[in-house]
Amino acid sequence: MSDVEVEAPSDDYITVLKGMKYSERINLAGPIAKPLADKGLKKKISKLMKKARAQKLVACGIKDCIKQVYKKKNEGIVVMAGDVSPVDTISHLHGICYANEIPYCYVATRFDLGESFASNINASCICIRPHESYQEQYDGVVQEIKELER
Numbered sequence: 001m002s003d004v005e006v007e008a009p010s011d012d013y014i015t016v017l018k019g020m021k022y023s024e025r026i027n028l029a030g031p032i033a034k035p036l037a038d039k040g041l042k043k044k045i046s047k048l049m050k051k052a053r054a055q056k057l058v059a060c061g062i063k064d065c066i067k068q069v070y071k072k073k074n075e076g077i078v079v080m081a082g083d084v085s086p087v088d089t090i091s092h093l094h095g096i097c098y099a100n101e102i103p104y105c106y107v108a109t110r111f112d113l114g115e116s117f118a119s120n121i122n123a124s125c126i127c128i129r130p131h132e133s134y135q136e137q138y139d140g141v142v143q144e145i146k147e148l149e150r
Contacts, residue, residue, distance in 0.1 A: 017111045025108035029082025032091055033106040035148035036082060042107050044141050045079055046116040049126065051134040059127040062090060068127045070096050077103050077142060080125040081110040090124055103145040 017025065022039045029036060037045065052058045059068045059076075068074045078097050084090045097104040107113060110122035130138045 014111060017109060022108060022112070025112065026082075029106060029108050030084070030087050032087055032094075033080075033082030033108075035105050035145070037079075037105045037107050037145075037148070041105070041141070041144050041148070042112060044137070044144070045077075045105075045107070045128075048077075048134060048137055048141050049079075049116045049128055051137070052128045052131065055131045055133065057129040057131055059129075060123050060125075062093065062125055065093060065125045065127040066096065068129070069100055069102050073100065074127075074129055075102075076127045076129040077105075077138070077145065078125060078127050079113065080104065080106050081108075081113055081123065082106040083109045084124045093125060103142050103149075105145045105148055 022042060026036065049058060059065050065078055068076060069078060078093065080090055080093060094104055096102075110124055113123040113126055128138070
């Protein structure tokens with residue numbers, strides 16, 4: 001075992017992020033965070049995520065997203081945080097999504113993904129799978145993400 005300790009984000013960092021507008025948080029995103037969702041799309045993704053979470057169709061974390069997209073070849077949307085550090089931990093995921101024709105986008109921070117979960121976790125990426133109860137909303141988000149990629 002290694003002696004490396006992983007620290008959770010401090011309460012001060014979370015407090016600072018809560019005080020910032022989404023337009024200010026966009027500046028925290030890294031250089032690979034493209035396509036980056038705007039505030040309207042981020043809200044739609046949050047609402048979709050809450051509905052998918054009720055159906056237990058949300059995979060949270062890099063390992064689970066890769067399992068859904070690459071190994072199981074499931075259909076879905078991948079949303080990644082733009083402020084992940086080091087970038088190498090997530091840089092391969094958009095290539096996997098592109099190769100498997102999975103729509104993907106970035107939001108500004110891990111906090112934005114975590115608050116959509118209605119918890120204090122800081123998710124680096126999530127995968128939302130479709131369901132008939134929210135299919136129309138899912139299709140709308142997919143269409144907006146595809147427009148971002150152009």
